[in-house]
Every structure is written in structure tokens, then in C-alpha cells.
Amino acid sequence: MLRKAHMFKKQSGSYLHIGSSAVILRLALLTAVAAISAAMSASAADDRNPYAGDAKAAKAGEYEFRINCALCHGLGAHGGGRGPDLTRAQKKHTHNDAEMIQVISNGIPGTVMPANGTNGQGVGMTDEEIWQIITYIRSVEVKASANSAGDARHGKQLFYGDANCSLCHSVEGKGGHVGPDLTPVGGSRTREAIIDSVRNPSRRLAWGLTESTKEFPQEYETITVVMADGKEIKGVALNEDNFSVQMMDASEQVYLLEKDKLRSFKKSRDSMMPIYKPDLLSDKDLDDVVGYLISIGVK
Numbered sequence: 001m002l003r004k005a006h007m008f009k010k011q012s013g014s015y016l017h018i019g020s021s022a023v024i025l026r027l028a029l030l031t032a033v034a035a036i037s038a039a040m041s042a043s044a045a046d047d048r049n050p051y052a053g054d055a056k057a058a059k060a061g062e063y064e065f066r067i068n069c070a071l072c073h074g075l076g077a078h079g080g081g082r083g084p085d086l087t088r089a090q091k092k093h094t095h096n097d098a099e100m101i102q103v104i105s106n107g108i109p110g111t112v113m114p115a116n117g118t119n120g121q122g123v124g125m126t127d128e129e130i131w132q133i134i135t136y137i138r139s140v141e142v143k144a145s146a147n148s149a150g151d152a153r154h155g156k157q158l159f160y161g162d163a164n165c166s167l168c169h170s171v172e173g174k175g176g177h178v179g180p181d182l183t184p185v186g187g188s189r190t191r192e193a194i195i196d197s198v199r200n201p202s203r204r205l206a207w208g209l210t211e212s213t214k215e216f217p218q219e220y221e222t223i224t225v226v227m228a229d230g231k232e233i234k235g236v237a238l239n240e241d242n243f244s245v246q247m248m249d250a251s252e253q254v255y256l257l258e259k260d261k262l263r264s265f266k267k268s269r270d271s272m273m274p275i276y277k278p279d280l281l282s283d284k285d286l287d288d289v290v291g292y293l294i295s296i297g298v299k
């Protein structure tokens with residue numbers, strides 16, 4: 001078990017405000033995206049898949065998928081670094097073919113899921129090609145039972161209790177902020193990827209995918225600084241430019257520091273998250289925690 005101890009003491013009211021010009025820019029961007037989406041959805045009028053169950057279309061779709069989607073959703077649609085596993089029968093945004101062609105045509109605003117043709121890869125696909133991709137996705141889906149999930153209720157107890165995840169992570173608004181909000185993680189990452197994040201936190205650092213105040217996602221790197229007076233602070237990077245850095249330490253204290261006033265500044269790819277070896281969190285308990293995160297993520 002991790003001990004709660006002193007390093008996790010919480011402090012309130014520690015958030016800083018992000019400049020309002022960034023917010024306005026973002027609003028303008030969202031409006032533009034919405035306008036484009038509206039224009040594009042008109043072209044995806046018919047929402048029944050003309051190729052449903054057609055093996056040849058699935059093959060063509062697999063080819064398209066590899067070019068346009070595998071970068072994020074992985075080969076075989078099993079999920080990759082940034083996109084969810086699409087072989088899971090129970091999906092989050094897309095409960096039928098009509099929703100699926102909408103999502104693939106228009107993207108999912110506020111996430112990195114791009115609208116068709118905006119991925120920097122040519123002119124985009126025709127509706128016909130998108131239907132082929134959907135046929136492909138349907139052909140690789142596995143029924144939920146084959147993906148047996150852990151005991152979500154026990155997982156929730158562990159998350160907020162003995163496993164101490166909630167000291168650093170929030171789910172549905174409850175918990176800490178040193179690590180990313182894990183509300184969407186079960187809907188957007190595979191079981192294997194989540195397990196790997198817990199067993200080997202530093203192998204692939206999380207991106208701040210869901211932090212809507214940021215124009216660009218930033219990795220959760222660990223920063224250690226020594227201030228002019230010799231005091232050392234260690235925390236996660238929230239924002240950084242050439243001159244300043246904004247960081248949060250394990251007690252959720254936020255610092256905005258000018259780099260040229262620091263005695264030293266070090267960035268590292270060793271996660272702030274502790275490595276949970278099986279003697280700290282058994283495979284069975286981890287399965288339950290992942291089951292909990294997935295039950296939240298696919299809601």
C-alpha cells in the first residue's frame with residue numbers, strides 16, 4: 001500500500017488563470033469548426049451502410065483504415081497511443097452506423113479525433129470509402145464478454161481508497177489534479193494501455209488530451225527546479241515557454257516561475273506517478289480498477 005503521508009497534503013485555491021485571449025481564440029476556432037461540421041454533415045445524408053457485411057468492402061476499408069486511422073487507432077483498430085480501441089463493441093460516441101459516419105466525417109470537437117480530410121493526408125475520403133471503413137470496423141469488433149472487465153465496484157473502492165489513485169487523479173470531478181483527469185481514459189484507451197500506464201508510468205507519458213484550456217496537448221513531464229534561495233521544487237509541467245514555467249507539485253501547489261531567476265531547471269521523463277508493482281497492487285485489483293475506469297469511460 002502507498003502511504004498517504006505528508007507528500008500528498010492538499011491545498012485549495014491554487015489554480016492560476018489562463019489569459020482570456022487564449023479563450024477567445026479557442027472560441028473562434030470552435031465556431032469555425034462547428035460551421036465546417038454543419039456543412040459537411042449535409043453530405044452524409046444517407047445513414048444506412050450500403051456495404052454492411054460485405055467482405056470485399058471490409059478489405060478495402062482495412063486498407064483505408066491503415067492509411068487514415070491506424071496512426072491513432074492502431075493496426076487492427078486495437079487502439080494506439082492516442083485513439084481508443086475500436087474493436088470494443090460498446091463504444092462511447094457511436095452507438096450505431098449513423099453516429100459512426102457522423103463522427104468519422106466531422107470528427108469529435110474538443111478532441112484530437114479529426115474531421116475527414118483535415119488530417120493533413122490528402123483530400124479526404126468519399127462517403128463510400130467511409131462506409132467501407134465502417135464495414136471493416138464492424139468486422140473486427142469483439143463482443144463485450146470476450147473483454148471481461150474487472151469488478152468495477154471494488155475498483156472504485158480501491159481508486160478512492162487503498163490504491164490512492166484519487167490523490168492525484170480525478171474521475172467525474174472528484175479527486176486530485178497532479179495527474180490527468182481519468183474520466184475519459186476508459187473510453188479512449190485500451191485495457192492494455194491503461195494497465196501499462198500503472199505498471200510502467202514512465203514508458204509513455206500521458207498527454208493532456210482533455211484539458212480544454214490548452215490549444216495544444218502537453219505531455220506530463222516532471223520538472224525539478226532549485227530556486228534562488230536554494231529551495232527545491234518538484235512537480236508536473238502545466239505550461240512552459242522560453243522564459244517561464246508553470247508547474248504543480250505533489251501537494252497541488254501551483255507555481256509560475258521565471259526561468260532566468262532559477263538556480264537550476266531540470267526536465268525529466270520520469271513520471272511523477274509511482275510505479276505500482278504487483279506487490280503494491282495485485283493483477284486482480286488492477287483489473288478491478290481498470291474495470292471501474294472503463295465503466296465510467298463508456299458511459
Ligand code: HEC
Nearest residue numbers: 068069072082083084091092093094104111112113114188
Ligand atoms: C489524430 C488521432 C486520430 C485519428 C487520425 C483518427 N482518430 Fe478516431 N478518435 C481519436 C480519438 C482521440 C478519439 C476519442 C475521442 C474522445 O472520446 O475523447 C477517437 C474516436 C473515434 C471514434 C468513436 C469511438 C467511440 O467510442 O464511439 C471512431 C468511430 C473513430 N475515432 C474512427 C476513426 C476513423 C475511422 C479514423 C480514420 C478515418 C480515425 N478515427 C482517425 C483519434 C483519432
Ligand code: HEC
Nearest residue numbers: 163164165168178179194197201204205206220271272273
Ligand atoms: C503521486 C501521484 C499519482 C498517483 C498516486 C497515481 N497517479 Fe496516475 N498519473 C500521475 C501522473 C503525474 C500522470 C501523468 C504522467 C504519466 O503518464 O505517467 C499519471 C498518468 C496516469 C495514467 C495515464 C493517463 C493517460 O491519459 O494515458 C493512468 C491510466 C493512471 N495514471 C492511472 C492511475 C491509477 C489507476 C492510479 C492508482 C492505482 C494512479 N494513476 C495513481 C500521477 C499519479
